[in-house]
Amino acid sequence: MPVPVGVLRLPRGPDGCSRGFSPTSPRFQALLGGSAVAQGVRAALRQRYLRGLAAARGRPARFCLRAGVRVDAVFGAADVEAVAFQVDALRTPLGVQAAALLRCTDVLAFSFLLN
Structure with a gap:
């Protein structure tokens, strides 16, 4: 017998028919991760951290x-x-x-x- 699995439904969007966050909401923007410059800085810091661990x-x-x-x-x-x-x-x-x-x-x- 299959085990029932719960389904997670996102709340309806501001237009009433879509599900998820509005593309202009601060939460949606935070999920995107910000600008390409910020992502590049995070990638460089992560690489330095990993190289430091490898050297240690x-x-x-x-x-x-x-x-x-x-x-x-x-x-x-x-x-x-x-x-x-x-x-x-x-x-x-x-x-x-x-x-x-x-x-x-x-x-x-x-x-x-x-x-």
């Missing part, structure tokens, strides 16, 4: 977590949505973990250590 792979780092906990690890990677950092050789007050994921919501700051 394998470098020792210190993470300051909530509740004042400081841990040292070798930086591995960050996921696309910046939800978690993957680290190796995580040194915590309880011992060393070979590999771990640190949630970005728990990380207050991090810095790279000199070799």
